[in-house]
Amino acid sequence: MSDPTPAETDAAAAEPADDGDASADDPDAPAVPEIELPSEAFDAVLDALADREPGKPVRFEGFSVARGTEGTDEDLPAGGADEYVLADGDRPTGMTEGDLHEALAERAAAVTDWYVFERVVGEFGPRRAFLRWIEDADGETVATRYAALAEGIERAWGELRVTARVTDRGERRYDVRHVDDAGVLVDDLDVYDDPLDARGLVTFDEKGRYRPLKTALSLAGGWVFPDLSPRDLYETVETIYPATVANWHREREGDLDVTHWRETMERQSGIYGVVKTWDRGEGYEHVNWVAEACCDDSQCLKRREWQYDDETDLDVDGGDGVFPCREPCSVVVSAARKWTRLESEQPRTYEFDLTPSEKEQVEAIIDAVADGRTDEIREADAKEGANRYRTRFLRAKLFDEDGNLGGVPTEPDEE
């Protein structure tokens, strides 16, 4: 068996084989791994046939199998009542259960592919769509996918890297880890197998700080789920990034329910009811600022699909995330409550003197905090405006004993 290169895989994909067994004739086709038909897959086929009327086929890629009809219906394949009929574009033939097993074993890739998605993954829309997307099951042939799975198919989901593989029994197994840990040996990472263990991995960032937003770009690494089943992969991803698969699925189906800013704020009550007063019918610049502050790709992995209202798009880019954000989240609503209070204040003119470098330093400090860079600034790097010594110097020079910048009180009557 030759090792297919990605180029060979792509070439084969461009000319999909009809019968799933073309690789034997085509030297450029991907090398489909040898698959042994597991008894549970064969039994599932027999069960599926037993649940169907004679002549009603179970369809696999490139062929179908049905129970014999004893020739009672000339439009349907014949075969005795205790026989099976396999149709692969050629003339259907009657066969015993033993014959059927032999025939399915020869087509084990297609049969195990059916078994994985129909019996293991199941019908639930988001789970099924996600696991099919992982290996492009709606676009690629079984042969192409199995060849690619034998090599390992990699997918990104937020800060996760998912690697899908196929076993020699046609089962899918998945490795999930932080994208920064790609290429690290499993033995060098903390190994988990229960999807619910992921809850403990998402609670704190690498510095031990609580993560209130699961889709913030602060997922710590150092761990791996090296051998997940399809269902457990879905559960693990949904634990790390809750509801992202469900919303991505709805979007793919064309029925993502987006709730825009106005509608979301109108719905708020209790201590958050005040936020609706921030929208004064004077434009939506404040919401641009919110989105720039909270929803930028540097802050959240979701792609913002909500706008000011259904007629007014925000001017800020929604980002490039794989999964959508369908309404302002609770972190945004909470922050907006604070901004509603703060933004109700009127500007005042304060007078104090800064050197040009001091003005630029204030800007550098704001930038460093806003971009989360303060930890990166080296202790003795006095060229950095947000350097701690530089900032302490500025405070020593410009603050009075009450902490007022330039000695100017915040409230005029405090003088």
Add this chain to the structure above:
Amino acid sequence: MQSLVIVAHGSHLNPESSAPTYDHADTIRATGAFDEVRTGFWKEEPHFREVLRTVEGDEVYVVPLFISEGYFTEQVIPRELRLAGWDVSEWDSDGLSADQATLVAEDIDREVHYCGPVGTHRAMTDVIVRRAESVTNDADVGEGFGLAVVGHGTERNENSAKAIEYHADRIAERDRFDEVKALYMDEDPEVDDLPEHFESDDVVLVPLFIADGYHTQEDIPEDVGLCEDHTEGYDVPETVDGTRIWYAGAVGTEPLMADVVLERAADAGADLGTALDDVRETTRVATGD
């Protein structure tokens, strides 16, 4: 397919807030009574707004992990879950008797059974007693002990005090503890003066809160005088004005809470098999030998 969805407040600031929700979900998951057990939050993810779309089952039971009927159970949760036609009269409750309402959740266009909060269920009384057993490490605690059940009071929600009184009265009727009192944080009788309300030398203080956080870890310990400042910590028991106070922390962290969640779902029609017995057994306090 039968699904349980536990909905709770959660927090943007306190990682402990969701811990009891996850713990009880795990306990229930282990019983196998539900095909799936999901959790949803007001301040964490998945949010109330999106949790139902992660649910696969066709028999869906939503149990609020909240102490009392009020703003969250009557307004916020039904609104955010998009329960069509919800009106608080669906529960026909006197503030303690909400059981369940079956409504279509518009988000998934399926019926869900929306249950009353765990805190007002009669089984919650047992959890308070169990909490007292846990903190004293004595499965027979009672004789020689007083029990203080502590809650917010009516300032924020009139039903809050009803739930406290309800359970305190039920425990008192059992004649297990020498004294049982309902105390409050923001009204009389106040928890600040706890030793004045009890004659017993030993008093177990059980706060009727779902999760440990600001109220149970900072407010109450300081108000009661277990410590000057919560950062100093305190012993269990801690002696204040001659009374040994066994501070239990939030009742919602007691493993038996999983039983109340199950009871709510059972009252709404869930088929639980032996799960109730299983949970009562697995969460039991070891009897001292």
